[in-house]
Amino acid sequence: MALLIETGLSDWMSDDDIANEIRKMHPDTDVRTPDTIGDAGEITMVAVVGLQNDHPKRLPNLKLVQKLGAGVETIVSNPNLPDHVRIARLKPDAPAQGIAEWFVAYILHRQRNMAFHEAAQRKSEWLPKAPGFSPDTVVGVLGLGHIGARSARMLRAIGFQVVGWSRSPKEIEGVTCLHGDDALPKVLGQCDHVCAILPSTPQTIGLFDADMLAAMKPGSQLLNAGRGDLIDESALIEALDRGTPGRAVLDVTNKEPLPADSPLWAHPGVTITPHVSGWHLGEALADVAENFRRLSSGAPLLHEVDRTRGY
Structure with a gap:
């Protein structure tokens, strides 16, 4: 039994970096990369950012796909993945902290009129403008899982009024938690900022269509660090042109990298960051090594995905 690290990325941690970190934690683990794969029939677990269509064919004895992150929709929907192959995701603290900081950064950027003051400085203009007052500001968080x-x-x-929304009931101290389809438009209508961190499921794909965007508070800000397919991007551009919402900050898009000809790049109401909100894995690689140990011993996996639910 061997663990293959194959991210397929060139602009993040390298396969060798990840493999070396796991070896430090568990020296006895047989960790391989595409350059050192050897006999592919010995690979029982692969750790990936996205599952390639040929992985199941190349790895005939694959038993577990470990996502190096949270979103697993493309792995779950991969038609080439046999039913017996299990899927696990990560629920680490480091990217959760990073994504929360990303939300805070862009909310405060707007609350404190930073773009306005930066533009004034470029023109050597002293233009006081009242910032938003946090206790009077309502922030919605859609998706109340770990992140x-x-x-x-x-x-x-920080002092914001926070309203959380999820599909099932949740309780978070100090946060007004609502749930169910009927509650979502009510949440959107009262929020000055809406933070989306929902998974990609049949129920959430295209959730922010023209009607849902129209339910938002005029001038509000939509921030998406969940999945790109949550938002109908054509409907978003039309909604921004009407001012409902007033701005969108997107760390994820329907297609990544975002094509150079996408109108989102040049729209004055859009800020794009290239899927960097939850950059660091932190202690999560320990869970990858632990899942390999559990797979080998027959113990229950950490953060196993229910393939019928999609998360």
Whole structure:
């Protein structure tokens, strides 16, 4: 039994870096990379950012796909992945902290009129403008799992009024938690900022269509660090032109990298960051090594995905 690290990325941690970190934690683990794969029939677990269509064919004895992150929709929907192959995701603290900080950074950027003051400085103009007052500002957090709950608590600690929304009931101290389809438009209508950290499921794909965007508070800000397919991008551009919402900050898009000809790049109401909000894995690689140990011993996996639910 061997663990293959194959991210397929050139602009993040290298396969060798990840493999070396796992070897430090568990020296006895047989960790391989594409350059050192050897007999592919010995690979029982692969750690990936995205599952390639030929992985199941190349790895005939694959038993577990470990996502190096949270979103698993493309792995779950991969038609080439046999039913017996299990899927696990990560729920580490480091990227949850990073995504929460990303939400806070762009909310405060707007609250404190930073773009306005930067533009005034370029023109050598002294133009006082009142910032937003946090206790009077309502921030919505859509998705109250590990990352969403972390974000809601951080925003509440700063002093914002925080309203959380999820499909099932949740409780977070200091946060007004609502749930169910009927509650979502009500949440959107009262929020000055909306932080989306929802998974990609049949229920959430295209959730922010023209009607849902129209339910938002005029002039509000939509921030998406969940999945790109949550938002109908054509509908978003039309909604921004009407001012409802007034701005969008997107760390994820329907297609990544975002094509150079996408109108989102040049729209004055859009800020794009290239999927960097949850950059660091931190202690999460320990969970990868632990899942390999558990797979080998037959123990229950950490953060196993229910393939029928999609998360």
